[in-house]
Amino acid sequence: MDFSLTDEQNELVKTLRAVLNRHASSAAVRSAADSEAGYDAGLWRTLAEEVGVASLAIPEEYGGAGFTWFETGLVLEALGYHLAPGPLLASAVLAAAAVLESEDDEARERLLPGIADGSSIATLAWADERGAWSTTGSGIIAVPQSAGTGGNWTLNGSATLVLDGASADTLIAVAATAEGVGLFEVLDPAAVRRINTPAVDTTIRFATLTFDQVPARALRLDAGASLEKIRDIAVVAVSCLQVGTAQRGLDMSVDYSKQRVQFGRAIGSFQALKHRMADMLVQVETARTTAWAAAWSAGTDAEDLPERAASAAAWCADALDAVAAETVQIHGGIAITWEHDAQLIFKRAHSTSQLFGSSRGHRRRLGIMLGLIPEPSAAPAGTLKEKMPTAR
CATH class of the missing domain: 1.20.140.10 (Butyryl-CoA Dehydrogenase, subunit A, domain 3)
Structure with a gap:
């Protein structure tokens, strides 16, 4: 297996270094971290529009560049070197991966182009009140507005440690249902209460999001895998x-x-x-x-x-x-x-x-x-259903 970079990848790294050397000095990083958004909006536009950093892992049919997560990793390594804050991790990694994993092609066609060109900042509300990113549950509960699993849903509960949660205009949520855990698109982001959560690292922004009968649309219901x-x-x-x-x-x-x-x-x-x-x-x-x-x-x-x-x-x-x-x-x-x-x-x-x-x-x-440690015992069947409210 050869991990030496291709000519295109080397050019990407070279371009990133040139841009960040000009716009992500120590003073610029500190100023961006102290701003209302938590990052330099001008630098983000340059990276997204001219370099295309947010589009790398998004397929071309959804407005992306059609590369892979490897190229996105190279971008994150460069950003990590300069300690530059930005919404790439929240929007072009977490949220983009969630949308790509959805079963809703219409949602992919509608949401991914904005994420790819940087005009839309998306994030994924996932961690529960303990700060755990569980793949089997969530601090948010989704209830169908009518009988069955189709149609619209409402979300109740809260998510913590949401990356760039205070400024994101597109919200994807991980929520528990009577049948398991699912991915949902928040239809009214303005209805979500958002509170900034101070972090040790001032270049990373977190928020706590609270949902109270917030309308949502199911992107995938069997979302454990x-x-x-x-x-x-x-x-x-x-x-x-x-x-x-x-x-x-x-x-x-x-x-x-x-x-x-x-x-x-x-x-x-x-x-x-x-x-x-x-x-x-x-x-x-x-x-x-x-x-x-x-x-x-x-x-x-x-x-x-x-x-x-x-x-x-x-x-x-x-x-x-x-x-x-x-x-x-x-x-x-x-x-x-x-x-x-x-x-x-x-x-x-x-x-x-x-x-x-x-x-x-x-x-x-x-x-x-690897089979070196025994798997933990599974939770008793029916526990989640017992906690679910009845559908309205």
Whole structure:
């Protein structure tokens, strides 16, 4: 298996670096994170309209570029390196994957073109009140307005940790039904109550969404297997983001070690620090290999995607944690000041290490898939139905 980039992929990375070098400086990133939207709208338009970052994994028949999730991973790695905030993860990964997994071709034709060209910002309301992204349930309950499963539905309940949930104009929700868990398009986004949720990483925006008899349309009702795939795609995307941030931490540490002088020598000349930065390089390169392998599986819809996604999620989160800690240590006291970007890398590491599950949880999931850990006992039948309200 050859993971060397093609000419098109290299050109994509080169273009992204040129754009982000101009528009995602440290000052620009901080200004964007403090803005009302939480990201630079001008930079997003450039990336979406001129580079086409949101269209890469969307098929051409729905207004996309017809590439794969691998190319989207390359974009996220570049954004991770520059710590640039933006709605790509929420809109072009989570929401786009949910719409692509729907059984509603009319919804794909209507929703995906806007996501692809960046004119529509979409998100997926999924995590429950505990902050868990379960593939078998949700903090939202969907009830059909009439008997049967067809027609319109109403949503009640809440979802937490919704990426860019306060500013998204298109909402897709994961909701429990009497028969299982489904994907729903929110028909009246203005009827959803939205509350911003402060995050450790100021470059990532979360919101809590509350639904009270909000009208919705079913995109897919038997969505358990689809949610497994959506979660795998999401954790692969986060892994790519973490690889980029880890590379930034390594580069910053190497540069600083050449500039900082102690005892009449650049600190990078001390053997102890050389060894520590060599270990950081190993963490970055192994994380990149793991993330790219998982992104390749996502892009080719390979059967081994669940195993590779869980492996990448666990390894890349731990690698970024290690690199971020070393970055702070090598920079010393300046690293814990607000003015220095080392604190942004540290916060990105801690924030993303819990996104869509912890590394411990992903290792356990991988162990179950490999037969090393016994599967947990299934929940008693009928439990969800007992909690469901009657249809009106």
